Amino acid sequence: MPPRPCQFCEKSRAIIRRPKTGDHVCKECFFNVFETEIHNTITHAKLFKPGDRVAIGASGGKDSTVLAHVMKTLNERYNYGLDLFLLSIDEGITGYRDDSLETVKRNQQQYDLPLKILSYKELYGWTMDAIVEQVGRKNNCTFCGVFRRQALDRGASSLNVDHIVTGHNADDIAETVLMNIMRGDIARLGRCTLICTQGEDTIRRSKPLKYAYEKEIVMYAYFKKLDYFSTECIYSPDAYRGHARAFLKSLEVARPSVIIEIIHSGESFEVAQEVKVKEQRTCVRCGYIASNELCKACTLLEGLERGIPQMGIRDGKKKHIEIEAPDLTKEIRTIPMFKLPTVEKDSRLAASSPLNMPG
């Protein structure tokens, strides 16, 4: 086929067909439109203000590497005035996380950003390897997701950061919408397409790559020659998300715009009045956000400590076990009390705070 000119500049040869729009664009125009769309997502949602301290959840994988690169680029290009940090969680998965953390350390050098690593071992006393040994290979992703969410908030709090950005991309969000439908998880269905989530007692969390297609993230990283780690978590082949992912990928072949359209459907869902959704409250043990007396992480950890790993896991065949805060007749490890960071509301004060580290 003869080379085609870029539809934007009409000068250089087109090297990529954008799945979102079908446009044929050259390398430079692709970089430009990819970065500008993310900038527009950020400004449209008013995610940041000058002086904000923002932690980038960094795993060393393709999405967080591209996120770190783009955040740094846009922060400089458009003067967002942000203090950026890299925040990494070590779940203790041998042969997977230890390798990807090496990539994050390289990212720290390449992007010249401060890095904090927090491990499950130090926070909970359990590595994922130890958890899988106890729990088996089904449901272990539940532990990891719950523990990681808390770990990110605690890591951010220790950096005195009140905003976390993660590399969730359009494909991830579309998969989550499908998964929540498939599992009848109405509460999550109503929340999962929000670009920014903020509760009274949690750290603000945003997804600037929400509308960026995974294909474009990979192409961006490839053409920019960005360094990322690309192996599947050794425990993931058994994860439920795999079904939604395979389905979505097949749909994308037939009509690439399906990903954005599923997100749009998800954004338009309104939960009917009659549907009972649990109120969010605070965990009596560790102070983190919870739907019951104990937050999910404390419930799961108690199960691990007491040798009842099924505690807190909803199994289709058994009833969900509600945990009330019990008398602790046995000494077991618990999670320390969670405190939100005391970040000044006034951005000028934040900029001159002694904890402010040079970006």
Place this chain on the structure above:
Amino acid sequence: MASDETINVKIEFGGGAELLFGNIRSHNIALPSKAPATANKAKQEGRPADITFLIDWMKENMLKEREELFIEGETVRPGILVLINDVDWELEGEGDYVIQAKDEIVFISTLHGG
């Protein structure tokens, strides 16, 4: 040195796809220059080697394990990106692109955590 019957092609893997091919990222191969008919007879015997044929040839000669992680039917599994000389294969006719000597084909898997 390629004969008239084969074409020299460079194949690169990224994003973890290399794990299916002996964990080697870069391969130089001599691909037969004429392809047989496809199973469903949509393409003729003796046609010039195209990407569809390359994928089938890779399955027969290079794939070490788990072919369903690389191939679906006659094309790559959805989620594997293909670049021909650094151009998206969707701009080059995908499986119908006729391979030239010294072409570089890159297969990048996107199917892993971010």
